Amino acid sequence: MAKVQGLKCRECGREYAVEPMHVCEFCFGPLEVVYNYDEIRKNISREKIEEGPKSLWRYVDLLPVEEPRVGLSAGFTPLRKAENLGKALGLENLYIKDDSVNHPTLSFKDRVVSVALSKAVEFGFDTAACASTGNLANSVASHSAQAGLQCFVFIPANLESQKIFGSLVFAPTVVAVEGTYDDVNRLCSEIANELQWAFVNINIRPFYAEGSKTLAFEVVEQLGWRVPDAVVAPAASGSLITKIWKGLQEFLKVGLIDELKTRVYGAQAEGCSPIAKAWKEGRDYIIPVKPNTIAKSIAIGNPADGIYALQVTKESRGDWETATDEEIVEGIKLLAETEGIFTETAGGTTVAVLKKLVQRGALRKDELVVAYITGNGYKTMEVLEGHLRETVHIRPTLADFKEKILARV
Ligand SMILES: *Cc1c(COP(=O)(O)O)cnc(C)c1O
Numbered sequence: 001m002a003k004v005q006g007l008k009c010r011e012c013g014r015e016y017a018v019e020p021m022h023v024c025e026f027c028f029g030p031l032e033v034v035y036n037y038d039e040i041r042k043n044i045s046r047e048k049i050e051e052g053p054k055s056l057w058r059y060v061d062l063l064p065v066e067e068p069r070v071g072l073s074a075g076f077t078p079l080r081k082a083e084n085l086g087k088a089l090g091l092e093n094l095y096i097k098d099d100s101v102n103h104p105t106l107s108f109k110d111r112v113v114s115v116a117l118s119k120a121v122e123f124g125f126d127t128a129a130c131a132s133t134g135n136l137a138n139s140v141a142s143h144s145a146q147a148g149l150q151c152f153v154f155i156p157a158n159l160e161s162q163k164i165f166g167s168l169v170f171a172p173t174v175v176a177v178e179g180t181y182d183d184v185n186r187l188c189s190e191i192a193n194e195l196q197w198a199f200v201n202i203n204i205r206p207f208y209a210e211g212s213k214t215l216a217f218e219v220v221e222q223l224g225w226r227v228p229d230a231v232v233a234p235a236a237s238g239s240l241i242t243k244i245w246k247g248l249q250e251f252l253k254v255g256l257i258d259e260l261k262t263r264v265y266g267a268q269a270e271g272c273s274p275i276a277k278a279w280k281e282g283r284d285y286i287i288p289v290k291p292n293t294i295a296k297s298i299a300i301g302n303p304a305d306g307i308y309a310l311q312v313t314k315e316s317r318g319d320w321e322t323a324t325d326e327e328i329v330e331g332i333k334l335l336a337e338t339e340g341i342f343t344e345t346a347g348g349t350t351v352a353v354l355k356k357l358v359q360r361g362a363l364r365k366d367e368l369v370v371a372y373i374t375g376n377g378y379k380t381m382e383v384l385e386g387h388l389r390e391t392v393h394i395r396p397t398l399a400d401f402k403e404k405i406l407a408r409v
């Protein structure tokens with residue numbers, strides 16, 4: 001029997017065959033991949049996984065593709081004990097899951113795209129596309145180049161220039177839309193209805209989203225098959241948070257772990273925090289907002305999986321917290337100065353939120369905590385302008401060195 005049973009509507013439970021579609025025809029609920037866990041349980045083991053490739057494909061038994069076609073080196077990024085940051089914050093068992101060095105485009109999006117485009121190739125598409133806040137466009141452009149697919153990426157016109165160049169270098173068509181991400185996404189949904197393109201986060205979304213589970217799988221394996229007490233992750237559409245939880249539950253279902261006690265904490269930027277706000281106000285629905293934050297990679301005002309992310313924090317007894325733009329910059333600097341890791345604004349949000357969660361006692365100092373660093377700082381350098389020490393200029397003379405440098409340290 002096949003490992004994947006089909007697609008299923010999250011709202012009404014109606015089932016569908018494995019096809020490039022993402023919403024229920026009856027209730028418009030989102031579709032999700034359903035697996036045959038009894039079958040998978042028979043074929044999976046810790047040993048088999050440990051002998052697999054050093055990439056997210058070591059978990060192929062729990063991914064919705066028959067065979068990896070593209071993105072063969074995505075995933076299996078470092079999980080690092082963060083002694084210095086832990087000390088600064090008051091945590092004794094803090095770990096950083098470092099997707100700022102994911103391959104090939106330095107963000108966690110390489111996970112979802114390698115799965116989505118492997119599936120798109122399996123479906124026979126010749127064109128890939130996406131609606132993106134930046135990192136997704138970088139990754140779709142790179143993987144399309146690898147796979148020989150035509151590529152169109154749609155972004156809000158006001159993105160960081162480093163993120164735009166990070167797509168353009170792979171020579172896709174970059175469409176800069178005058179509007180917010182939510183405008184871009186709406187436009188792309190309309191285009192996806194008309195054209196036979198693989199929009200990784202629209203018609204291929206059920207498969208795309210599954211790639212995020214590997215961020216849970218890897219952490220458990222890298223901790224020696226232990227589950228953390230708490231994880232902190234940033235949320236844009238809410239898909240990542242939802243799938244981290246799904247991944248943990250799947251490891252339990254197929255017998256790779258025998259307890260699940262992890263609390264999932266969501267991090268959003270104050271200037272775009274529709275999910276955190278719903279949580280704080282005790283709502284189980286999202287009121288869309290207009291983003292206004294430097295954390296552009298997670299600036300989604302109308303998050304598709306927001307309500308499911310809320311359910312995850314409720315079920316896991318987690319919580320939500322937000323960070324202001326100033327706190328996000330401080331978070332980027334704190335991680336860099338304590339751990340030598342240069343993250344982007346989304347990572348700064350995670351660190352800032354982590355700090356607040358410790359301060360208000362949500363995380364105890366002896367707990368095993370994992371913070372997800374999902375993107376790379378070289379892509380959002382402009383936010384640091386005016387916030388760092390300045391370079392010291394000297395003439396090439398020993399005297400100048402002594403006067404301008406030594407005399408001042
Ligand atoms: C896209 C993105 C996220 C959040 O992803 P969602 O699954 O949409 O919630 C987090 N961090 C970075 C760096 C991203 O690019």
Ligand SMILES: [Zn+2]
Nearest residue numbers: 009012024027
């Ligand atoms: Zn339905």
